[in-house]
Amino acid sequence: MGSIGTFLTRTRGYGRFDVVDFATYLYLFFGTIVMFGPILWLVLSSFKTSAEVVKFPPRLLPYRQETVAVKGYDEPLSIYNVTLEDGSTQVLAQVRRIGLEGQMVDPANPDEIIKVHINDRQPVESVVFSLDNFVEGIQSFNFLRYLINSIIVTVFATALTLLVNSMAAFALSKYQFRGSTTIFLVMIGTLMVPLSVILVPVFLVITGVGWNNNLLGVIVPGAATPTGVFLLRQYMLTIPDELIDAARIDGASEWRIYTQIILPLAKPALAVLTIFSVMWRWNDFLWPLIVLSRSELFTLQVGLNSFQGELNVQWHLILAMTVVTLLPITIVFAILQRNITAGIATTGMK
Amino acid sequence: MKLVKHWIEKIFATITEGIVGALDVFFSSLQKWFGVGSMPYIFVLPNLLIFGVFILFPMLLNFVYAFTGGTDFFPNRRPWVGTANFTRLFECQNFLVPNSCSEDLFWRAVFNTAGYVVAQVTVMVAMSLITALILNRSIKGQAFFRSVFFYPVMLSPIVVALIWKWILQENGLLNAIILSLGFDKMPFLVDANWARFWVVIISVWALMGFYTLILLAGLQSIPADLYEAAKIDGANAWQSFSKITLPLLMPTMLVVLVLSLIRAVQVFDIVFAFTGGGPGTATLYMVQYIYNNGFASPTKQYGLSASSSLVMAGALIVLTMIQLYVRREDV
Structure with missing residues (x-):
């Protein structure tokens, strides 16, 4: 104190x-x-049984009724603290419930059925963090498939974004060529135009290319982000030209200059873009929603959303799958927290 | 943690080296064939190709959709209708009464979005300013609290929507707390005004950390000796706040204001997963109107979808102009 x-x-x-x-x-x-x-609250709830999840008022911790295997019964029976007629209490296992009456047995003496009013019994419970919901959710809703799709999209899209954007940024920052200003201005001009404005024509283009219901349709289009080019270009402008000239005198090809000089020196900016790209792609919803309509291609976000839209909402599974979805990004955040916050503070983008 | 980070970096480096090595041969021969002068074009080409096909071309195509009618998806089979789509959108007896318009949903979306933008941006700027000012004080555990406020920014819109739906549903945590305090349950997701209220709160919850961080960076760039000088001159806390902090933070505040405005106009995914636009049309916003017309409704109204998106683009361009004007020193 x-x-x-x-x-x-x-x-x-x-x-x-x-x-x-x-x-x-x-x-x-x-x-x-x-x-x-x-x-x-989400994480605690995700460990609860389907019965505990709908209980109102809710309890903080995931309680689970204890069960016991009794001779003569196939399923394990749930156990209760029962107040008997003589006032004493005893731990009994319930065989079945008929109306207001529970038929119980003593686990030590399974042959004799004791009839108990349901108000006279209290369930024996303990706090259990069980992974049942996670296992069931992953098995019954194809979540493993969604998870793999999300990982494929995030990894390949990020690799492509880094390559394509750093190449363009290199050209736009270190060469004087006809049209460079135009290209840069057009990119800046579209910097703020969101996908939401061009939904219909984008869908047409993707259909034309034959990429709807194909993960390529999610990966490729977003790879040429003007934001990424802009961020990398601004950083590459600070790399001294003398280094490039020296390498050229030594006979290095332009590609060599890009890979051996520019990329290593632009690492801080590349790291920021990597973090952003992973975040964008993992959390992206609107684009995959439009491009993908076959459920085996869904990413986690689209899968999770379609799953909550189903008629009878199975909260215990949805909660568990929500936890699965937020886990990877949380780990990334825990490891790279400083880089992320510094990156946002300096570039002002998300 | 260090070890994990080290391994991630190592794997990452190995993969990059592999790709780069393979491309080395390819690009060196390109340089031999086309000469050094063409190299910058080759470097921008992949980006430009993707950018052109998937962003620039669709932008132009959007105009084709906006000025053609019918329900056909392919532009070559759509009849030219001139500005009919726009006339339809703006056909109103009284612009303030959505029911008197032929596209009443469009006007509902416009008014809902306008209300949302005003409320959300106001709460957002106020909350992130307060939080940034508090985090900027010399407090214990500053890094921890900064992370706490920032963490929701990392979450996906769907996750955010589900977390809050879980809390706000009829038998959810919040209603349990309200009931235990002796009040009645609230219809948070069923009542139109409550739904609008929570959409604002949730989006502020999810994005506040981002703006807080930008404001915090702005606050930390104010030189400390200014405050010391003010103290020597006998200024009190309020005076140094209103005469030093606020004026010097103004540029950052403007950036935050414009950024949050641009993003608020485009609100979609959190709301889509949280209320789906409902109850009724209470939380139907512009982007969802565009999405519904183009993708969700059984009769696809591509023309209306495209023309309303151009109206929204117009609003966004104005905001972007302001943004570029405000940030002109950076570029």
């Missing part, structure tokens, strides 16, 4: 814990609950 007290009353060197300091930590405290609470 003492350390918490010192922590809370620590100030910026005036020796007095003022109102502003108090408000600051109050804001941070509630901010943390609001920002992180929903995600924690």
Whole structure:
């Protein structure tokens, strides 16, 4: 308690814990609950059984009724604390329930059926973080397929984005050639035009190329991002031209200059673009939604959305699959957090 | 963590080297055939090809769709109708009453979007400014709190929508809390105004960290000696905030304002997964109107879809102009 007290009353060197300091930590405290609470609630809920998930009011932790294998019964029976007529309590296993009456047996003495009013029994429960929902969700809803599709799209699209954009950025930053200004201005001009504005014609082009219901239709079109070219070009402009001239005198080909000099020196900018590309592609929804209509090609996002639209909402499976979807990006965030926040702060893009 | 990062970098490096090595031969021979002068063109070609085919060409094609009618998908079989699609969109007895328009859904979407943009941008800018100011104070665990506020930005729109749907549903966590405080359950997802309210809150929740980060960078670029000088001159906290912080943060604030405006106009995926535009048409926004006409509705109205997207593009171009004007020092 003492350390918490010192922590809370620590100030910026005036020796007095003022109102502003108090408000600051109050804001941070509630901010943390609001920002992180929903995600924690999702994760806790994803471990609950289908019965526990629909229970109202909900309980914080994933409780699960304990079961016991009883001789003479194929299925394991759920166990209850039962208050008997004489006032004593006993742990019994329920065989079946008929109306307001539960037919119970003593696990030690399975032959004798004891009839108990359902109000006289309390389920024996314990907190179990079971992976049942995850296993069932992955098996019954083709999620493994969606997961693989998402990984394929993210990896190949990011590789293509890096290659194509860095090549273009190299040309636009280190060469003077006819049309370079035009190309750059057209790209800047479309920097802010979103896909949402050109939905119909994009779909026509993809149909024309024969890429609807093909992962290529998701991977290739978004690879030439003006944002990526712009980011890399601005960074490459800072690489001194003398390095390139020296390499040229030594007889290096232009491609060599690009791979041996430009790419290694542009690593920080490439890292930022990699992180963004992974984030964009993993979380992308609208483009795959348009391009893919066969469910075996769905990415996680499209799959998850179509799955929540189904008639009877099976929340316990949806929650588990939502956790699966957010896990990879969370790991990326945990590892690269500093690079991500620094990247956004300096480039101002997402 | 370090080890994982190291291995990711190593795998990444190996793959890149492999690809680059293979391409080396190819590009060196290209240079021999076409000469050094053509190399920049070869470097921009792949990007330009993808960009041209999938972004530039569709943009031009959008005009073809906007000025042709019928339900046929292929432009060569669509009859030229001139500005009929636009006339249809703007055919209104009273522009303030969507029901009096022949495309009432379009006007509902316009008004919904306008309301959403105003509310969302206001809350977004206010909340991210407050958060940035607080994170900029010398607090314990600054890096941790920054991550907490930023983490939702990494989540996909679908995940965000599902998390909140789970909390706000009739038997969800929030209603349980409200009930335990002695109030009645609220129809968060069924009532039109509640749905609109939560769409704003959720999108702010999901994106606030991004703008907070930009504002934080702006705050940290303000030189500390300005504050010290002000203190020596006897300025109090409010004076140094209103006379130093606010004016110097203004350029960053403008960037945040315009960026969040542009993105708010294009709101789609979070809402699509969260309410699907409902209840009724309460949260039907522009992009979903475009999507519905082009893809979701049984009778495909490609012409209306394209012409309404051009109307939206017009609004976005104006905002982009402002953005470029504001950021002109950067380029």
